[in-house]
Amino acid sequence: MIIFKHAMKIPSALYQMKRNLSSKGSKLIDGKKISQEIQKEIRVEIDAWMNKGHRRPCLIAILVGENPASQKYVHNKMKAAKDIGITSKTIKLPNTTTESEIIEEIKRLNEDSSVDGILVQLPVPEHVSERNVCNAVDPHKDVDGFHITNMGRLAINLDTFVPATALGVIELIKRSQVPTLGKNVVVCGRSKNVGLPIALLLHSDARNECPGHEATVTICHRHTPPEELSCFTKRADIIITATGIVNLIKADMVKPGACIIDVGINRIMTEEGKPKIVGDVDFEAVCEVAGHITPVPGGVGPMTVAMLMFNTLKAAKNLVKNQQ
Known part of the structure; x- marks a missing residue:
């Protein structure tokens, strides 16, 4: 897909967050901005597709x-x-x-x-x-990408429809230029729609049809003892968490410079009694240690929608190809 490099208008909250993070050494991965770039790319591809008579x-x-x-x-x-x-x-x-x-x-x-x-x-x-x-x-x-045929194809690194959230996580990592080859990755959460497909993509073999990300992946879940989880995350170059547990990932569990992708969506009440959406990561503390980090909201969420659009265009192209 075409890569756009236009400057995007950043919401004030994210802008302030970026300024704060820059002073702490962490780089905010702006999922909203990246998703907008991807949707522009897809729009260009759709126009080209229709210009061919489709x-x-x-x-x-x-x-x-x-x-x-x-x-x-x-x-x-x-x-x-x-x-x-x-x-x-x-x-x-x-x-x-x-x-x-x-x-x-x-x-x-x-x-x-x-x-x-x-x-x-x-x-x-x-x-x-x-x-x-x-x-x-x-x-x-x-x-x-939830059909057992597509999940099975993903498991053996064949080209297929990948669940949109997992695809969005990979795209955030790739576009943030975070290396995966030979890196240690911890995925917290083993759901069949999010955690598992993320792990399958990250350890994929470059010799097969799926883009090979060639990472060493550890999957942790609800039965992983807290002390074991901490041992795994402290060695991880990339931590991806999708558990729905507030503050699961704390600063003392993170390797300096690690990339943190927070897929969690949790609704809590602030001390003022106002509702607030947070992830699985203790954001304020972890951003003091991490090299890259996604916010919640504004991180993975917008990417899920963008990658669903990507899959839809892919389906249209595949159906035409299969009819030829």
Whole structure:
């Protein structure tokens, strides 16, 4: 993709954070700015794609229920799609929709040749199997990368759809020019949608189809004893945490100069009684030690949406290629 080097307007809060970090030696990884650059690149690619006579890529989201967070996430995805020239639509289903009804809707979209990408916003209601729903999506239209075929291809380093958050984390590392070859990486969290695919990407072998990042990766999780977690993180050149545990990563657990990618999203109340979103990292303390660090919000979150758009364009190109 084309790399844009235009100066972007940085929100005042992030600007002040960058000034503060520069005096401490840490470099803030501005996910919002990088995601905007990526979306501009994709917009250029879509224009070029259409100039060759192809139709606009099409993304369909299925939203089941009235979860406010899910509604907001889908809204952000659809807005991004519109902004970069992807046709999009949200199919809203009531919370009482059965699993078989959801799967029937997915099958209809699978067979629709005008649809390139399909995503089912998670979580789904408790009476619905997340795994069954994700596996119902045609792997060629699975822009979330959650189908077992795409997860399996990722596990053996074959070209596939990679879950957007994992892809976004890798892109942040790459565009921040943080080396991975032979480096020690600790991934905190083993979820099949985030932690595991991040680990698979980082230890990928350059001799295969996936871009090889060639790192030595340790995966830690809820049953890793705290003292063991600290032993692992102190040796890590890169720490990626996606656990939902406030202040899991503290300054004394971080190797000086390490890169810290915080995927955690936690809602807390401040001493003044106001809601605040924070990550898994004790940001103020860790930025005194780290070489690179992502903020929360404004770090990984915007990248997830940008990489979903990347996957949608990829799906459109693949579907045309497969029809030739």
